[in-house]
Amino acid sequence: MHEVSIADSLLKIAVDECKKNGCRIILNVKVCIGKASGVMPEALLFAFDALKAExxxxxxxxxxxEVPVAGHCSACNADFTAPESYVLCCPQCGSSAYTLHEGRELDIKELEVE
Ligand SMILES: [Zn+2]
Incomplete structure (x- = not known):
């Protein structure tokens, strides 16, 4: 399962950061997941809970x-956000001359440690 390896690396980053700051306990990990990243939030939560033990x-x-998919169309010069997890064409003009600049991220945004 894809999400297990993601949860594993998130956990490693969080543990490293925590230790780097001289802390011993991680209270909360806040992550940003782009809707186009292909990660299922439920599966990631499940994997995280399974891996965090001990x-x-x-x-x-x-x-x-969850970060919505957002892009820019060079045909009509519009910035757009898509309600779906994928974009097939510019929602304004239907062109495929768009670039996505948001929606693929998978980052730790905040780390609460003690
Ligand atoms: Zn367009």
Whole structure:
């Protein structure tokens, strides 16, 4: 499962950051997940909960913020956000000359440690 390896690397980053700051317990990990990243939030939560046992993140919660897909169309010069997890053409003019600049991210946004 894709989400297990993602949860694993998120956990490693969080643990490293926590230790780097001289902290011992991770309370909350907040991540931003783009809707176009292909990550299922429920599956990621499940994987995180399974992997955090016996780590310093044992009592941590994972908060997921979903980022909508956003892009810019060079045909009509419009910026757009898409309600779906994918974009097939510019919602304004139907052109395929668009670039997505948001929606693929998968980052730790905030880390609450103690
Ligand atoms: Zn357009």
């Amino acid at each position: 780590t310093i993140a044992e009592g941590a919660t994972l908060t997921i913020e």
